Amino acid sequence: MDNCFATPAVQQPIQFGADLVLHSATKFIDGQGRVLGGVVVGKKELIKEMYLFIRNTGPSMSPFNAWVLSKSLETLYVRMDRHAENALSLARALQDHPQISRVKYPYLESHPQYAVAKKQMSNGGGIVTFELKGGVESGRKFLDALQILSMTNNLGDSRSIASHPASTTHSKLSEAERQEVGITPGLIRISVGLEHIDDILADIRQALDQC
Numbered sequence: 001m002d003n004c005f006a007t008p009a010v011q012q013p014i015q016f017g018a019d020l021v022l023h024s025a026t027k028f029i030d031g032q033g034r035v036l037g038g039v040v041v042g043k044k045e046l047i048k049e050m051y052l053f054i055r056n057t058g059p060s061m062s063p064f065n066a067w068v069l070s071k072s073l074e075t076l077y078v079r080m081d082r083h084a085e086n087a088l089s090l091a092r093a094l095q096d097h098p099q100i101s102r103v104k105y106p107y108l109e110s111h112p113q114y115a116v117a118k119k120q121m122s123n124g125g126g127i128v129t130f131e132l133k134g135g136v137e138s139g140r141k142f143l144d145a146l147q148i149l150s151m152t153n154n155l156g157d158s159r160s161i162a163s164h165p166a167s168t169t170h171s172k173l174s175e176a177e178r179q180e181v182g183i184t185p186g187l188i189r190i191s192v193g194l195e196h197i198d199d200i201l202a203d204i205r206q207a208l209d210q211c
């Protein structure tokens, strides 16, 4: 189970029967885009198998990265609460926007797995996606018009990040291949940061006005 988006502060999959849980600690666990790291948690016998591979190939974390990440854990719960509070406010605010056809966030009543999310997540996490009615062209214009949100391939940072996979990370795939993995032409993903919600909303609204 990839628990990157939720983090252990929001959801603990081993309680629901997962054998192995993975985190890219580079994301919300670090929370400020400073270091690379990863975590695997799970059943002893499965970890043991990996341990031999890790010992032979050497993907060891530096003491400095380990120190940064251990300091980050001290604020993880507080940060995730704020990421989620901002994300829910953003998701609700965008629901009826005339240029948006659909907003997806686990703690929105309209999400197909809302009941599951409410049952096993302590909040909805920090990632919101929405669909621009104007497709790829609108997606490009939206990204170009942003002033506060950044465009990077990371997520889970204290700063809000926007991505438009159809024109960036997944632009080399064919339209059909993108559809197959759920990347529609106007899909925008926001990793909602810790800024004041009014600043996040103002930037997204002014960028939507320019699409």
Ligand SMILES: Cc1ncc(COP(=O)(O)O)c(C=O)c1O
Pocket: 002, 004, 005, 024, 025, 026, 037, 038, 153, 155
């Ligand atoms: C959900 C999810 N899992 C795993 C990864 C992989 O992260 P890393 O490249 O740090 O291993 C990413 C990267 O974006 C991700 O978004």
